[in-house]
Amino acid sequence: MRVKPSEVSLLKVKxxxxxxxKNIIGSQREEEIELKEEASIADLLNTLSERYGEPFxxxxxxxxxxxxxxxYIITVNGYLLNQLKGIATKLKHGDHVILLPIVSGG
Known part of the structure; x- marks a missing residue:
């Protein structure tokens, strides 16, 4: 049985x-992103790259x-990606992803 495009399950992550x-994407600090079910962090980053372009x-x-x-630190529900499966980490509906650059200086 073929799945119709309208039957594709979606998930939302914050x-x-x-x-x-935050300055690159605009004034908002957080947003909800809709992805296909079984999406990974890599899929999320690709979606955000398409949305926000080259600066992102x-x-x-x-x-x-x-x-x-x-x-760059990326967390999913408080866990660092290296504690999970890196950018191959699968996302679930309702997950909370944080993108945080590490700043260093002298």
Whole structure:
């Protein structure tokens, strides 16, 4: 049996932006993002990259790569991605994702 496009299950996750990424996406600090069921952090980041464009990509990803920059912390429900399955971590309806750049200086 084929699934009709209208029958595709969706999930909603809350994304909270902290640090300079908040300036990139606008004035909102958090928003709800709708994704296809079984979506991962990678899918979420791709969706956000499409929505917010090149400035978002440059802030999150390593140059010429799809790896998240080492100076970025991403959590899902309070757990760091390296405590989970990295960007392959599957999301569930109602998850809370935080994008937080690490700032360092001298």
């Amino acid at each position: 994304v909270e932006y902290l640090g300079h990424v 990509k440059k802030a999150i990803y390593e140059p010429k790569d799809t790896d998240v920059k080492a100076n």
